[in-house]
Amino acid sequence: MEGNGQPVSTPLTVGWDAHRSAVAGLTAQLAAMPPGAKVRLAKRTSNLFRPREGNQAPGLDVSALAGVIEVDKRARVAQVQGMATYETIVEATLAHGLMPYVVPQLKSITLGGAVTGLGIESSSFKNGLPHESVREMDILTGTGEIITCRPDGEHSELFRTFPNSYGSLGYSVRLEIDLQPVRPFVQLRHLRFGNVRELTDRLAELLQTRELDGTAYDFIDGVVFSAEESYLTVGTMVGQVPYTSDYTKAGIYYRSLQERTEDYLTIHDYIWRWDTDWFWCSRALGVQHPRLRPLVPRSLLRSDVYGSIIRFENKHGWMAALDARRGKLPRERVVQDIEVPLERTADFVEWFLDTIPIEPIWLCPLAVRDSEHGDRPWPLYPLEPGRPYVNVGFWSTVEIPPGGADGDTNRLIEDKVHELDGHKSLYSDAYYDEATFWSLYGGDFYRPVKAAYDPDGRLPDLFAKVVNRV
Numbered sequence: 001m002e003g004n005g006q007p008v009s010t011p012l013t014v015g016w017d018a019h020r021s022a023v024a025g026l027t028a029q030l031a032a033m034p035p036g037a038k039v040r041l042a043k044r045t046s047n048l049f050r051p052r053e054g055n056q057a058p059g060l061d062v063s064a065l066a067g068v069i070e071v072d073k074r075a076r077v078a079q080v081q082g083m084a085t086y087e088t089i090v091e092a093t094l095a096h097g098l099m100p101y102v103v104p105q106l107k108s109i110t111l112g113g114a115v116t117g118l119g120i121e122s123s124s125f126k127n128g129l130p131h132e133s134v135r136e137m138d139i140l141t142g143t144g145e146i147i148t149c150r151p152d153g154e155h156s157e158l159f160r161t162f163p164n165s166y167g168s169l170g171y172s173v174r175l176e177i178d179l180q181p182v183r184p185f186v187q188l189r190h191l192r193f194g195n196v197r198e199l200t201d202r203l204a205e206l207l208q209t210r211e212l213d214g215t216a217y218d219f220i221d222g223v224v225f226s227a228e229e230s231y232l233t234v235g236t237m238v239g240q241v242p243y244t245s246d247y248t249k250a251g252i253y254y255r256s257l258q259e260r261t262e263d264y265l266t267i268h269d270y271i272w273r274w275d276t277d278w279f280w281c282s283r284a285l286g287v288q289h290p291r292l293r294p295l296v297p298r299s300l301l302r303s304d305v306y307g308s309i310i311r312f313e314n315k316h317g318w319m320a321a322l323d324a325r326r327g328k329l330p331r332e333r334v335v336q337d338i339e340v341p342l343e344r345t346a347d348f349v350e351w352f353l354d355t356i357p358i359e360p361i362w363l364c365p366l367a368v369r370d371s372e373h374g375d376r377p378w379p380l381y382p383l384e385p386g387r388p389y390v391n392v393g394f395w396s397t398v399e400i401p402p403g404g405a406d407g408d409t410n411r412l413i414e415d416k417v418h419e420l421d422g423h424k425s426l427y428s429d430a431y432y433d434e435a436t437f438w439s440l441y442g443g444d445f446y447r448p449v450k451a452a453y454d455p456d457g458r459l460p461d462l463f464a465k466v467v468n469r470v
Contacts, residue, residue, distance in 0.1 A: 012092040014067035022064035068092040082112030082172035098179040101133040105274040108304040112172040122219035124366035131163040133178040141170040142454025164380035183237035186270040188263040222363035278303040331397040340422035342388040362393035379445035
């Protein structure tokens with residue numbers, strides 16, 4: 001795949017000629033739009049859980065920008081188009097014994113989406129968030145220009161405000177990302193705890209030493225099943241294993257945490273261990289039932305399939321209408337990921353288990369790596385560099401009691417997260433008032449960048465997209 005040490009196109013990459021042609025096609029589409037027309041993307045899939053309100057104008061076709069341009073094995077760098085899914089990226093990079101520093105959990109998440117939004121996984125305790133391993137980006141801005149931006153230089157402010165801007169400052173068409181070497185297998189050790197404080201105390205030790213029983217580890221995350229049962233899973237890349245488990249058909253990964261203390265997966269299956277059952281959310285669709293499971297083709301056991309079903313229901317409301325006819329209470333969607341400092345994690349989880357009837361919940365430690373650009377290097381999601389945080393993920397619905405309103409539970413969570421000096425990801429429902437929102441998500445940094453790169457407001461601003469769902 002490399003000739004004379006230089007990266008070249010392979011069957012798993014699209015090459016520079018195809019990329020330049022795709023960018024030219026995109027800019028031609030934009031030029032053909034009426035002056036001042038609103039700009040958005042036409043995407044077939046989405047990992048957002050805040051549906052847009054009202055009718056949407058036709059969007060830009062970005063289907064030709066969904067590949068890996070090239071992989072440079074020697075430099076451990078990949079050139080990737082903005083709409084490339086991590087499934088595509090992992091396939092291309094594993095062929096070279098490499099992977100991105102952070103691969104979000106679901107196959108259909110795109111690199112551009114993970115950077116303009118936020119992504120996280122079990123390597124985030126040391127590798128931070130996906131945008132931290134980006135070297136440079138080509139961004140289509142609201143002015144219609146393609147601008148190359150880097151951590152330093154003329155467009156550094158755009159580079160640093162792009163993460164968590166959710167397409168309100170522009171869309172990435174190319175990203176240059178760092179890659180890390182991998183080994184073929186992952187050894188997993190599942191550590192059980194009787195309460196959450198025991199878990200967070202042990203997690204603090206592990207994050208300090210970066211070792212388990214004298215062996216350095218590469219991945220760590222956790223699952224809380226109840227106040228009395230929770231697990232940390234510590235993963236170490238290894239060259240040889242006595243066996244490998246398969247959780248892509250009959251087996252259900254999250255249940256294995258309760259059944260095993262040690263396990264082994266291929267690196268590929270470890271990366272996608274959560275995708276087969278959408279963590280555990282596939283149970284709501286019945287596909288974890290032991291009689292139904294064997295009948296479901298492996299090709300349908302995927303998060304994007306489940307997501308399509310949920311989006312169909314959100315649009316048409318057939319099950320909600322059926323439940324109403326049956327006399328059931330309406331339900332509020334509570335699909336969120338939040339980050340709180342490690343030392344406040346037990347406070348949040350204990351409150352959550354006492355207050356919100358959702359289980360299991362996911363725990364994933366992270367620390368922002370960048371310390372060269374002040375104490376808040378990514379101003380739209382102002383976590384402190386080097387400070388350990390824990391992502392807490394919970395994805396379900398709760399009943400709206402008589403006299404209650406849709407959004408009450410989400411507002412309660414927002415208040416608790418703020419009380420504990422945390423932040424909430426913005427891929428789902430948000431209920432902040434405008435002043436509070438901008439105080440939490442870098443309004444003073446965002447406004448001048450928005451004015452510079454989208455002066456005519458062709459892209460909705462971040463508050464309008466996240467809270468007003470435009």
